[in-house]
Amino acid sequence: MGRRRCPACQEPKHPRHYLCPGCWPALPAAARTALNRRDVRAAARLIELHRQLHAGVPLPEIEVTP
Numbered sequence: 001m002g003r004r005r006c007p008a009c010q011e012p013k014h015p016r017h018y019l020c021p022g023c024w025p026a027l028p029a030a031a032r033t034a035l036n037r038r039d040v041r042a043a044a045r046l047i048e049l050h051r052q053l054h055a056g057v058p059l060p061e062i063e064v065t066p
Helices: 029-036 042-054
Strands: none
Touching: 029 042
């Protein structure tokens, strides 16, 4: 699989990861925990992340519904 771009910084990221290795740790622990959950709300949480990134919310301030 080819590399994709991180939606936060545009650096290359693994296709199966939401963010690059540099941006992922900048998210609050609660957001990372929520995004790692695999359940029926996983897609909705990913949409929340992308909406906030596109709105310019700084990574440390991103909140994702658990």
